[in-house]
Amino acid sequence: MSGVVAPMTGVDPHRKSRDMIPSSDIREILKGIEALAPVIDALHEDDDLFERGLSSFDSVQLMLALEDRFDIEFPDHLLNRRSFSTIRLIRDTVASIKTARAA
Amino acid sequence: MNAPLATPIGSIAQRARRVAEVAGLHAEAVDRDGRFPEEAVEALRAERLLGLQIPRRFGGEAAPLIEVADVCTILGQACTAAAMVFAMHHIKLASLVTHGLDSPWHRALMERVAREQWLIASSTTEGGVGGDLRNSLCAVETTDGTFALSKDATVISYGAQADVILATARRNPDAPTSDQVLVALLKDQMSLERTSRWDTLGMRGTCSDGFRLEARGVPVEQILPKPFAEIAAQSMLAVSHLLWSSVWYGIASFAVDRARVFVQGEARRRPGQVPPGALRLAEVSTELQAMRGTVVAGLNRFAAAQADPDDLGSMGFSVVLNNVKTTSSAMAVEIVQHALGIVGLAGYKNGTPFSLGRALRDVLSAPLMINNDRILANTANLLLVQKGSGQLLSA
Numbered sequence: 001m002s003g004v005v006a007p008m009t010g011v012d013p014h015r016k017s018r019d020m021i022p023s024s025d026i027r028e029i030l031k032g033i034e035a036l037a038p039v040i041d042a043l044h045e046d047d048d049l050f051e052r053g054l055s056s057f058d059s060v061q062l063m064l065a066l067e068d069r070f071d072i073e074f075p076d077h078l079l080n081r082r083s084f085s086t087i088r089l090i091r092d093t094v095a096s097i098k099t100a101r102a103a
Numbered sequence: 104m105n106a107p108l109a110t111p112i113g114s115i116a117q118r119a120r121r122v123a124e125v126a127g128l129h130a131e132a133v134d135r136d137g138r139f140p141e142e143a144v145e146a147l148r149a150e151r152l153l154g155l156q157i158p159r160r161f162g163g164e165a166a167p168l169i170e171v172a173d174v175c176t177i178l179g180q181a182c183t184a185a186a187m188v189f190a191m192h193h194i195k196l197a198s199l200v201t202h203g204l205d206s207p208w209h210r211a212l213m214e215r216v217a218r219e220q221w222l223i224a225s226s227t228t229e230g231g232v233g234g235d236l237r238n239s240l241c242a243v244e245t246t247d248g249t250f251a252l253s254k255d256a257t258v259i260s261y262g263a264q265a266d267v268i269l270a271t272a273r274r275n276p277d278a279p280t281s282d283q284v285l286v287a288l289l290k291d292q293m294s295l296e297r298t299s300r301w302d303t304l305g306m307r308g309t310c311s312d313g314f315r316l317e318a319r320g321v322p323v324e325q326i327l328p329k330p331f332a333e334i335a336a337q338s339m340l341a342v343s344h345l346l347w348s349s350v351w352y353g354i355a356s357f358a359v360d361r362a363r364v365f366v367q368g369e370a371r372r373r374p375g376q377v378p379p380g381a382l383r384l385a386e387v388s389t390e391l392q393a394m395r396g397t398v399v400a401g402l403n404r405f406a407a408a409q410a411d412p413d414d415l416g417s418m419g420f421s422v423v424l425n426n427v428k429t430t431s432s433a434m435a436v437e438i439v440q441h442a443l444g445i446v447g448l449a450g451y452k453n454g455t456p457f458s459l460g461r462a463l464r465d466v467l468s469a470p471l472m473i474n475n476d477r478i479l480a481n482t483a484n485l486l487l488v489q490k491g492s493g494q495l496l497s498a
Contacts, residue, residue: 035279050332053279055237056421056481063488076490081336081416 021070021091021098029065030087033058045088050081059084066090072097111150115166118150119174126182133184133308134461137301139264140308143178143185144222152189154217156196161210162217168197168342169402172349179353180360183465184308186353188222188261190346191309194339195223195269198285198327201338208324212267212287224265226316230255234473236335238280242273243326250326251319252286257299260311266290270316271331283331286321293318305464337415341405344428347472348398351435354466358442359384359391361457365446380445387441394434401427418485419493425482432469439466 023045030036035053036043043052054062062084067073072094074083083093111118126143133140147153155171157163171193178186196216203209215221232238241254252272262268267289274282299313327334362384369378404423408414443450443459450459 035281048330051282051330053281055281056336057484060418060484060488067488073490074488076417076419077413079418079488079490080413081333082413 021094023087023091025069026066026087026090026094029062029069032065033062043087046086048085049087050085056081062090066094070094070098072101110164115152115155115164115170116173116177118152119177122146122150122152122174122185123177123181126178126185130182130184131461133182134305134465135307137303137307137310139261139310140182140185140188141264143182144188144264147185147189148220151220153192153196153220153222156193156200157213157217158200158204161213163213168345168405169399172346172398172402175346175349176353176356179350180357182308183350183354183462184306186350187306187309187347190350191225191260192223194342194346195225195267197338197342198269198334199223199287202285202327202329202334206324206328208322209287209327216267219266221266222261222264223267223269224259224261226254226256226259226262226268226270226314228256228258229271230257232280233257234477236271236340236473237283237332239271239273239283240280242276242278243284243286244276245323248323249320250286250323252288252316252321253318254316255298256316257313258301258311259295259314259316260309262295262312262314262316263297263310268293268316274330281332285327285329285331285334287325287327288316288318288321292321304467305461306468336421337412341415341420341424343473344424345398345401345405347469348401348427348431351431351466351469352394352398354462355391355394355435355438358439358459358462358466359387361450361459362387362442362445365449365457383441383445387438387445390434390438390441394431394438397427397430397434418489422482422485422489425478425485428473429470429475429478429482432472432475435466435469439463 027040031040033054035055035058036049039052063074063079074097078093082089084090122143125146126140129140129142132138152174154163155166159165175186175190178189199209199213203213216223227236228234229240231240241252243250243252252270254270254272259268267287270286270288271283272286273280274284294317296315297312298315301307301309301311366378366380366384369380401424404420408420414420439459439462443463446457446459449455449457452458453460
């Protein structure tokens with residue numbers, strides 16, 4: 001697992017580097033959500049976004065923004081609270097779709 | 104507290120029917136005087152139906168939601184206020200059973216609810232945020248292992264009669280309005296000062312008065328460990344929609360039963376002729392069947408999702424359950440109105456065997472309890488990202 005270009009922490013070492021989504025891209029999108037904007041810089045990768053003020057309305061807006069930004073479509077089975085509850089899970093969800101598409 | 108510990112004789116439905124008999128005797132007085140259906144609730148205690156959902160190891164019967172829903176319908180046919188009190192109690196109990204198993208304090212609470220048949224009420228509505236369940240202004244203020252809570256609770260159904268109130272509040276005074284917790288408060292741990300009276304068109308016996316709720320020195324263990332966002336999403340909203348819908352099905356089926364008896368009476372009076380109301384009765388029976396299909400499909404969907412937290416938290420699940428509520432509440436109103444059209448003035452008049460005034464006034468609350476427009480707006484948002492509509496036999 002050495003030699004992988006991974007400036008981020010906590011990335012699943014089995015995931016291929018080309019599927020990696022920079023956290024900064026996701027943070028940029030989260031900044032657009034009013035409830036999260038004031039706390040975004042203090043958010044850790046594993047903080048529960050719903051606990052930090054993300055509403056279910058916001059979560060749909062977040063999904064739409066992610067679909068647009070990464071040119072993907074979330075299938076129904078990934079449209080649940082858990083998939084979008086932390087920055088890390090969002091990154092994993094987006095990456096899993098990009099991987100599936102590349103395969 | 105003097106209730107026998109042994110489970111009463113008969114199936115859950117048989118026990119519910121005995122309660123419905125008692126509830127029916129007092130339904131008119133409960134409605135007229137806008138008073139709590141105490142006889143029905145005492146009967147629920149005697150039949151030990153308040154602990155149904157609690158796991159067996161804590162003294163309950165581990166009944167699945169569909170059996171609780173069946174009780175809601177049976178009671179809804181006799182006294183809608185008693186049915187709604189029973190439904191609301193079990194909505195709160197579902198939150199405890201689903202999210203309180205990791206907490207020793209809440210496990211002990213479940214044991215007491217089962218043993219002593221405690222009645223649980225809910226305090227979510229608050230001055231300033233109204234019926235917006237997912238926002239609170241009041242906050243839990245913690246000092247040295249205890250907390251204080253002061254809430255302008257503009258509605259607490261049967262708050263004055265409840266043994267326990269589960270209240271929403273912000274996690275702490277600095278938390279955003281959506282960062283909520285659910286706290287359990289025992290009757291002797293809080294004061295309730297009545298601020299408004301529940302004097303309404305229907306559902307008068309739920310006694311949903313407004314109160315100033317004050318509690319202090321309450322151990323922090325009584326705060327449910329799960330964030331309320333999760334409790335609302337995974338158990339409370341779904342169970343509310345399903346149990347309320349089951350009560351409304353009870354009202355609708357009561358009205359159709361009255362219409363049927365009326366039409367059959369007409370048929371007997373004029374042998375050889377099909378009474379004019381018979382066609383309308385056939386029509387309303389299709390509506391009732393469609394409503395039942397909607398509610399039962401929702402209950403089955405809920406049961407199937409229990410094993411899979413991702414499914415319970417999924418958008419597809421929320422859309423289905425939202426639709427159960429908006430559809431069944433609208434249909435229930437139509438069905439009662441159509442039944443009234445069949446029965447005519449005998450239904451419009453109070454005190455006849457075909458009176459439908461109370462049923463109509465009660466059922467008109469259905470589209471307003473969590474307003475259908477609010478639910479449709481929520482569904483509209485979810486549909487912006489949902490992908491497929493599923494198959495006949497799968498979501």
